[in-house]
Amino acid sequence: MFAKLPTTLLLTSLALAASALPVESVDLNVLTPDNFETTVANGAWFIEHFSPYCHHCRAFAPTWERLVQHYESLDDPGVHFAQINCAVNGDLCDKHGVTGYPQMTLYKNGEPAERFKGSRDWETLRSFVDQHAMHTPANLKVEYKAPAKLPNENGMVQAVGAAGLDALLGEGPVFVKFYAPWCGHCKKLAPAWTQLAANLRHKLNIAEVNCDVHKDLCKSQSVQGYPSLFFYSGRGGTNIHKTEYTGGRKFEQLNRFAGMAIAPSMLEINAEVDYEQYVKESPVLYLFLHTASDARALELLAQSSHVLLGSPTILTSSNFELRSRFTLPPVYANTPILLSIKDGISYSYTSFFPFRHGTGDDDNSDVLAEWLMRHRLPSVLALTQDTFQDVMNAPHHPLVVLAAVAPAAEAQVRDVMGTTARAWRRLSEEDGLSPMRDVVFAWMDADKWASWMKSMYGIKETDLPAVIVTDHHASSHSSIFIGNKIELDTDAIMGAVKSVLNGQALYKNSENFVERTARRINDLFILLEENIIAHPYRTIFVLISLFFALFIVIKRFIAEDLSFPADFARVQKGDNRLD
Numbered sequence: 001m002f003a004k005l006p007t008t009l010l011l012t013s014l015a016l017a018a019s020a021l022p023v024e025s026v027d028l029n030v031l032t033p034d035n036f037e038t039t040v041a042n043g044a045w046f047i048e049h050f051s052p053y054c055h056h057c058r059a060f061a062p063t064w065e066r067l068v069q070h071y072e073s074l075d076d077p078g079v080h081f082a083q084i085n086c087a088v089n090g091d092l093c094d095k096h097g098v099t100g101y102p103q104m105t106l107y108k109n110g111e112p113a114e115r116f117k118g119s120r121d122w123e124t125l126r127s128f129v130d131q132h133a134m135h136t137p138a139n140l141k142v143e144y145k146a147p148a149k150l151p152n153e154n155g156m157v158q159a160v161g162a163a164g165l166d167a168l169l170g171e172g173p174v175f176v177k178f179y180a181p182w183c184g185h186c187k188k189l190a191p192a193w194t195q196l197a198a199n200l201r202h203k204l205n206i207a208e209v210n211c212d213v214h215k216d217l218c219k220s221q222s223v224q225g226y227p228s229l230f231f232y233s234g235r236g237g238t239n240i241h242k243t244e245y246t247g248g249r250k251f252e253q254l255n256r257f258a259g260m261a262i263a264p265s266m267l268e269i270n271a272e273v274d275y276e277q278y279v280k281e282s283p284v285l286y287l288f289l290h291t292a293s294d295a296r297a298l299e300l301l302a303q304s305s306h307v308l309l310g311s312p313t314i315l316t317s318s319n320f321e322l323r324s325r326f327t328l329p330p331v332y333a334n335t336p337i338l339l340s341i342k343d344g345i346s347y348s349y350t351s352f353f354p355f356r357h358g359t360g361d362d363d364n365s366d367v368l369a370e371w372l373m374r375h376r377l378p379s380v381l382a383l384t385q386d387t388f389q390d391v392m393n394a395p396h397h398p399l400v401v402l403a404a405v406a407p408a409a410e411a412q413v414r415d416v417m418g419t420t421a422r423a424w425r426r427l428s429e430e431d432g433l434s435p436m437r438d439v440v441f442a443w444m445d446a447d448k449w450a451s452w453m454k455s456m457y458g459i460k461e462t463d464l465p466a467v468i469v470t471d472h473h474a475s476s477h478s479s480i481f482i483g484n485k486i487e488l489d490t491d492a493i494m495g496a497v498k499s500v501l502n503g504q505a506l507y508k509n510s511e512n513f514v515e516r517t518a519r520r521i522n523d524l525f526i527l528l529e530e531n532i533i534a535h536p537y538r539t540i541f542v543l544i545s546l547f548f549a550l551f552i553v554i555k556r557f558i559a560e561d562l563s564f565p566a567d568f569a570r571v572q573k574g575d576n577r578l579d
Contacts (some may be wrong), residue, residue, distance in 0.1 A: 078133025
């Protein structure tokens with residue numbers, strides 16, 4: 001049949017048929033709605049939205065593949081690449097505002113930064129990517145070599161004991177689940193934990209410890225309940241930082257946390273406009289100002305920054321013009337210095353950590369890590385399940401101003417708390433108030449946490465919006481400072497905070513009598529256990545002494561109650577007795 005057709009007609013028909021067939025994308029990272037947000041959450045990502053039926057996409061494919069291969073061959077490309085198949089994931093492409101194919105958008109830390117609108121030729125694309133690359137500091141050195149093997153080689157949960165855990169800690173960061181086989185919550189978490197290990201293959205070791213089998217290990221890690229999730233950052237020896245994960249237990253939440261924890265926390269910038277954009281997008285960040293000769297200080301910062309678990313970001317810059325925008329103490333005008341930047345204010349810092357030129361003193365690593373943890377909280381934030389432990393159990397024990405708010409009024413309360421936080425910061429800088437105590441301003445969903453807020457702080461629905469000042473680390477556990485009702489007003493809130501810091505406010509305990517008694521009994525037993533472990537021989541001596549004393553006392557009581565025939569004598573009646 002084909003032999004009867006003209007050759008030109010046959011070739012044309014075959015060409016049209018071929019052009020109608022869909023083509024698969026090259027072997028690249030193709031994202032879906034399930035993993036898009038978690039994948040692009042950290043760093044710079046250049047995303048191509050394409051359709052396998054699109055002629056322009058097929059024509060562009062070799063250039064895209066060359067672009068990806070070029071940057072993946074670099075030690076520090078500064079940009080990751082991925083695709084989205086809009087024929088399969090049309091809803092995701094609609095969400096991203098895709099109006100034609102191929103459409104490329106650059107994302108930074110999960111947010112769209114700029115859509116590529118230039119010519120799709122090699123040089124234009126390279127120029128665009130280089131302009132937006134987020135490189136790690138060029139002169140940053142690490143004291144250890146990269147491991148010979150990638151972590152989590154098989155994408156599986158590793159069941160470990162003490163020796164196995166030590167081995168994993170020697171390789172790098174580890175996310176560990178401490179559990180008991182009979183625990184219902186542990187069984188419920190198991191599928192998500194398995195999925196997490198598969199998703200983080202070649203990225204992060206995922207482990208689990210059976211506390212019924214390894215009781216001593218779980219006790220040494222202060223496991224208080226099941227399941228307990230701990231993230232160990234650092235690498236072997238004393239350079240290990242343990243953080244308890246208290247967020248949600250769904251796969252998406254676990255994956256988001258792990259992704260942030262292992263992402264590079266230090267990014268090099270040079271342009272002031274890039275710095276200002278980061279400040280605009282980040283409630284808190286750190287800025288390290290240095291020169292090319294400060295490699296040792298950079299190394300110390302890199303070693304200590306793992307305690308942050310990827311947040312907040314540390315920006316590094318050797319741009320002298322950027323340094324000149326800050327009013328620094330004269331003694332630190334030309335030395336490396338780390339600044340804490342909050343509240344969207346670009347050229348004002350809340351605190352600083354100084355370095356000496358060319359130094360990387362290991363003795364300062366713990367001090368620097370403590371400073372990083374102390375200043376990592378924003379001045380104002382929403383108190384949620386994910387942020388509660390970070391705020392209330394922060395190592396620097398901040399005073400917390402907490403507003404309970406109904407969802408409908410959240411925008412108003414957020415504005416008031418933000419204004420108050422900035423006003424308090426200005427007042428503290430001008431008058432030198434409260435140098436020894438940080439203050440965090442927060443709001444909380446009173447509908448979602450109604451029961452907890454009523455039992456903890458006595459806040460009822462009729463009280464909303466309600467403002468309290470609480471000290472979660474007071475000797476009386478969680479204290480609520482009282483006096484006149486605090487209005488949702490900047491002046492009223494600042495007046496209440498001043499009263500607390502000046503010791504003029506009264507307080508009440510958030511625990512009732514039964515809770516306080518139970519906590520004190522528990523504290524007593526913990527103290528007793530610690531003393532027994534610390535002084536075993538003294539404990540044995542005290543127990544033997546108590547047993548001996550008890551034996552003597554019991555013997556005396558028994559001796560007093562015993563009677564013998566010799567103790568009694570017959571008495572003759574007298575002449576004058578009637579009985």
